[in-house]
Every structure is written in C-alpha cells, then in structure tokens.
Amino acid sequence: MRIAGVEMMREIDRIAVEEIGIPAPVLMENAALACIRNLDLTKGYFVVVCGRGNNGGDGFAIARHLYCMDKEVDVFYISEGSDYKTETRTNFRILKRLGVPMIPLSSETMWSFREALKDADVVIDSLVGTGVAKPLRDFLRQVIQEININSKYVLSVDVPSGMNADNGETMGQVIDADMTVTFQCMKRGFLNYDAMSKLGRVIVENIGIPGPVEAKAEKGEFLTDHALARSLVPLRDKTGFKSNYGKVLVVAGSSGFTGAALICTEAAISTGSGLVTLCSREEVFQSLVLRLKEAMSIHPDDLEDGTGRADVVVFGPGLGAGDVTFDMLLRVIKSMQENGGRSKTLLLDADGLNVLKDRTEILTHLDFNVILTPHVGEMSRLCGLSSEVIQKNRIDTARSFAQEHKCIVVLKGYNTVITDGKTAYVNPTGSSAMAQGGMGDALAGIIGSLCGQGLEPLEAAILGTYLHGYIGDELAGENYIVKASEIIEAIPGCMKRLQDSKR
Numbered sequence: 166m167r168i169a170g171v172e173m174m175r176e177i178d179r180i181a182v183e184e185i186g187i188p189a190p191v192l193m194e195n196a197a198l199a200c201i202r203n204l205d206l207t208k209g210y211f212v213v214v215c216g217r218g219n220n221g222g223d224g225f226a227i228a229r230h231l232y233c234m235d236k237e238v239d240v241f242y243i244s245e246g247s248d249y250k251t252e253t254r255t256n257f258r259i260l261k262r263l264g265v266p267m268i269p270l271s272s273e274t275m276w277s278f279r280e281a282l283k284d285a286d287v288v289i290d291s292l293v294g295t296g297v298a299k300p301l302r303d304f305l306r307q308v309i310q311e312i313n314i315n316s317k318y319v320l321s322v323d324v325p326s327g328m329n330a331d332n333g334e335t336m337g338q339v340i341d342a343d344m345t346v347t348f349q350c351m352k353r354g355f356l357n358y359d360a361m362s363k364l365g366r367v368i369v370e371n372i373g374i375p376g377p378v379e380a381k382a383e384k385g386e387f388l389t390d391h392a393l394a395r396s397l398v399p400l401r402d403k404t405g406f407k408s409n410y411g412k413v414l415v416v417a418g419s420s421g422f423t424g425a426a427l428i429c430t431e432a433a434i435s436t437g438s439g440l441v442t443l444c445s446r447e448e449v450f451q452s453l454v455l456r457l458k459e460a461m462s463i464h465p466d467d468l469e470d471g472t473g474r475a476d477v478v479v480f481g482p483g484l485g486a487g488d489v490t491f492d493m494l495l496r497v498i499k500s501m502q503e504n505g506g507r508s509k510t511l512l513l514d515a516d517g518l519n520v521l522k523d524r525t526e527i528l529t530h531l532d533f534n535v536i537l538t539p540h541v542g543e544m545s546r547l548c549g550l551s552s553e554v555i556q557k558n559r560i561d562t563a564r565s566f567a568q569e570h571k572c573i574v575v576l577k578g579y580n581t582v583i584t585d586g587k588t589a590y591v592n593p594t595g596s597s598a599m600a601q602g603g604m605g606d607a608l609a610g611i612i613g614s615l616c617g618q619g620l621e622p623l624e625a626a627i628l629g630t631y632l633h634g635y636i637g638d639e640l641a642g643e644n645y646i647v648k649a650s651e652i653i654e655a656i657p658g659c660m661k662r663l664q665d666s667k668r
C-alpha cells in the first residue's frame with residue numbers, strides 16, 4: 166500500500182480525473198460509500214459536519230446515504246469562506262432539495278450545534294481533509310473544539326480535521342477521532358507518533374482509483390502489507406539441500422550478554438537457514454558452545470575463515486562496544502572485501518552499530534551488501550541527530566542515511582522503517598508487547614537468515630520485520646508481553662501460515 170502526502174493525493178486525484186477521465190462525482194460517491202461501510206448502522210442519529218471543500222462534499226454525500234436509509238440526520242455546514250467546489254455544491258443542493266435538515270454554523274446556531282452533538286450517536290467530521298496545510302481559521306478551530314468536547318463517537322472523513330496530512334502536526338486544533346476512514350493511500354502524517362492518538366482506528370479504503378494511477382504520482386513510500394510479505398516468503402524446493410538455504414555466521418555475545426548471541430543464532434535457525442555458525446568473544450566462547458544444538462561454532466581466532474565461508478554475517482548483538490569489537494568488525498570487513506561481492510551481506514546490529522559512532526564513512530565504499538538495524542538510540546549515535554528529531558522524521562532520517570552510506574537501514578520501533586535510500590517501507594506489525602531485551606537480536610537473526618535464503622537485502626528486511634511483528638501480534642493476542650524465545654519458537658509455524666494465507 167502506498168503512503169501519500171498532500172501533494173501526492175492531489176496529483177493522484179488530478180491524473181484520475183483529468184488524464185484517465187474518472188468522473189470526480191464518482192470518486193466522491195465512492196468515498197462517501199466507503200465511510201458508510203464503516204459506520205455502525207444500528208445507530209439511529211447522525212450529525213454530519215461539513216466544510217466547503219471536497220471533504221465537505223464527501224460529508225454531504227454521506228448524509229444523503231444516511232437519509233436514504235431512514236436514519237435521523239442533521240447536517241451542520243460552514244457557510245462562510247470560499248465558494249463550494251463543483252461536486253460539493255452538487256451534493257449540497259441535492260440535500261437541500263431533499264429537505265434534509267441543514268443548519269449553517271454561526272455563533273447563533275452554536276447552541277443547537279452543541280445540543281445535536283451531545284445527542285448524536287455518531288458525529289461525522291467532514292470539515293477539512295487533505296486540502297489544507299496551514300493554520301485553521303478561528304471559527305473552524307471553535308467548531309472542532311465543540312465536536313471534541315461534546316461528541317460520543319467521531320468518524321473523521323479522510324483526515325481528522327485540523328491534522329496536516331503531510332506531517333501529522335496540528336494546525337491549531339484537531340479532531341480527536343474514534344475512527345478515520347482515509348482514501349486510497351495511507352497518509353504520511355498518520356505515521357507521526359504524536360498524531361496517532363488523534364486518529365482512532367485507521368481504515369484505508371479504495372475509492373476506485375486504480376493502482377497504476379497511484380503509481381504515476383508515487384514517491385517511493387509504502388506500507389508493507391500482508392500480500393507483499395506473503396509473496397516474499399521463500400519457497401523451499403523439493404530437492405533442496407542445506408547448502409541451498411544459506412550459511413549464516415553470527416558474531417555475537419560477550420560477558421553478561423550471552424543471551425543475545427543465543428537468541429540471534431536460534432532465530433536464524435528457526436527462520437530456515439541451512440547452516441548457522443556462532444562466533445563469540447573469547448571469554449564466553451566455551452560456555453556458549455555448550456548451549457548450542459543445531460548451530461556450529463568457530464573460535465574468534467578463526468573469524469576470517471568463518472567469514473569467508475558465510476553468505477551472510479550478522480555482527481553485533483551483545484558483542485560489547487569497545488575496541489575488541491571494532492577490531493573484529495575490521496577483520497570481518499577485510500575478509501568480506503577479499504571474498505565478497507554483491508552475493509554477500511553484512512548485517513550490523515547493536516554493538517556492531519555502536520562501534521561505528523563517528524566512523525560511518527567506513528560503510529560507503531564496501532563491495533558487499535550492508536544492512537543496519539538500529540533502534541532510535543543507535544540511530545542517534547550513528548547520524549548525530551537527537552532521538553527527538555529522529556522520531557519526528559523517521560522516514561526521512563532513515564532514507565537519507567541509507568542513501569548517503571549506500572546501505573539498507575531498518576530503523577526499529579513502532580512502525581519500523583526499512584529503506585535502501587530510494588524506496589522506504591513502513592512496517593505495520595508489532596506492538597509494545599514486544600518492547601523487551603532480546604527482541605532486536607531475534608530480528609537480526611531473522612533478517613540475516615532470509616538474506617541467506619536468497620532474498621535481496623531490502624526484501625529480507627521487509628519480510629523479516631513484518632514476520633517478527635506478525636508473530637508478536639499473534640502472541641500478544643493472548644499474552645500481556647511476548648518474549649524473544651517465544652517469537653523464535655513460533656517462526657516456522659507462522660512462516661507456513663503466512664505462506665499459505667489467502668489474504
């Protein structure tokens with residue numbers, strides 16, 4: 166599914182109407198019906214609040230459908246300002262002719278508006294949508310405030326009025342919606358962490374604009390969906406042999422951090438790697454070796470040998486952030502440069518990222534693929550921006566770092582961003598039930614394993630993050646929190662279900 170901002174939505178609309186010839190009233194009608202589909206139609210009394218742009222037009226059309234269904238409907242509308250757009254005027258006039266109660270909003274009618282809001286089972290917010298990206302006029306702010314104070318349940322049409330669809334910021338006052346039915350694309354602003362509390366449940370509805378039309382206006386930003394993830398799960402050949410499913414070397418684990426090494430290694434095994442080998446720091450090597458079952462091990466003195474044999478090296482979980490780790494990384498990089506090429510991948514996680522602080526230029530001239538999997542703190546160390554700035558600009562931060570350093574960045578957290586600098590995918594799965602030590606180590610093992618099984622690094626990162634969160638969501642359905650070891654146990658079953666699923 167594509168992610169769009171204001172300009173992209175306007176362009177999609179223009180192409181659909183002007184170049185393809187889909188009549189604008191058809192789109193408005195589809196938008197209205199999409200909202201009707203998501204309304205609780207067992208309710209009896211609806212208040213529709215309309216602005217003067219096309220968002221208001223959607224609201225007038227929604228009111229007509231509710232009227233057709235014999236619902237009690239009152240329409241309040243903004244009567245001052247610019248002239249109605251054509252389709253909005255058409256829908257306004259139809260309602261007038263039908264005799265649907267229509268009340269212009271003004272200081273004189275504010276009292277009856279307030280009473281209607283209090284009585285309404287559902288309030289439909291059709292004040293403004295993607296057409297406004299500047300501070301709202303005072304009167305509109307007052308109307309929004311009244312809706313927020315007095316309503317039981319609000320459905321926002323396309324965008325909660327007052328939210329900037331580009332960045333999620335509030336333009337003076339914003340509707341606090343219970344549900345947002347947004348059209349055609351996920352809006353970029355909805356991904357802003359601060360905006361999320363205003364959206365309620367978000368439903369993205371197709372309003373009849375074909376994918377190729379969207380593609381003409383696209384800006385390379387997508388939300389990973391189930392169909393995409395399913396299509397990426399590798400098929401296992403009937404005659405497959407372990408060497409067909411990738412050799413993964415995990416370089417992880419130091420004193421006090423042995424769990425990270427085991428979790429990462431076992432995640433790679435459970436995701437389907439043919440051969441997984443663990444190399445850890447000298448001081449924990451013997452104790453870790455005793456705990457391995459399916460995985461093999463190599464002593465840190467043999468790091469170059471192990472790297473040479475591997476298709477993928479996952480480097481960093483629990484390895485320690487000091488010079489020893491940096492030296493190990495340089496050895497791995499040197500060995501990969503000598504035996505590398507684009508069929509090999511280095512995934513850097515945790516301390517593998519921390520040792521790159523102020524040294525990220527190392528990444529720019531490598532001949533093999535590089536994937537970085539930072540959480541926001543690690544990203545901050547890598548790029549020098551504060552966590553607050555990064556969290557407000559997650560897609561842009563990850564994208565420009567990936568572009569500059571010619572690598573793939575997986576910026577973890579709610580709505581993990583995966584990008585190669587050209588395109589960016591936002592992962593919708595996972596929740597704070599997964600916010601626990603070890604979870605990132607499991608993700609690193611999963612993505613590394615998928616690279617070894619032949620997926621392109623970007624694909625491996627897209628599927629790996631989706632799968633990791635999808636398993637987390639399944640387990641969180643019945644559990645307050647989810648442990649990394651539970652994720653690992655559930656990987657094979659979940660990959661099978663994902664592959665077999667029809668959605």
Ligand SMILES: NC(=O)C1=CN([C@@H]2O[C@H](COP(=O)(O)OP(=O)(O)OC[C@H]3O[C@@H](n4cnc5c(N)ncnc54)[C@H](O)[C@@H]3O)[C@@H](O)[C@H]2O)[C@@H](O)CC1
Pocket residue numbers: 174175177178192193196216217218219220221222223246247250292293294295296297299300301302305322323324348372
């Ligand atoms: N393909 C599409 O993109 C479609 C879009 N539709 C709807 O159209 C909406 C976009 O419509 P528009 O571009 O007409 O814009 P909006 O309806 O979002 O807003 C424009 C209106 O807001 C008012 N306004 C502008 N600046 C303001 C300010 N500072 N303070 C207060 N009010 C202000 C003006 O009256 C203006 O007409 C979408 O959000 C969606 O709901 C649907 O009708 C179906 C098709």
Ligand SMILES: Nc1ncnc2c1ncn2[C@@H]1O[C@H](COP(=O)(O)OP(=O)(O)O)[C@@H](O)[C@H]1O
Pocket residue numbers: 515540577578579580581594595596597598599600601602603604605606607608633634
């Ligand atoms: N609120 C959340 N929503 C979705 N995913 C989350 C959330 N919190 C944590 N996660 C996921 O859990 C993992 C945690 O990784 P990380 O912070 O590196 O943990 P650790 O370093 O302890 O292994 C990441 O994949 C992250 O995206």
Ligand SMILES: [K+]
Pocket residue numbers: 220290291292293294321322323324325326
């Ligand atoms: K709206």
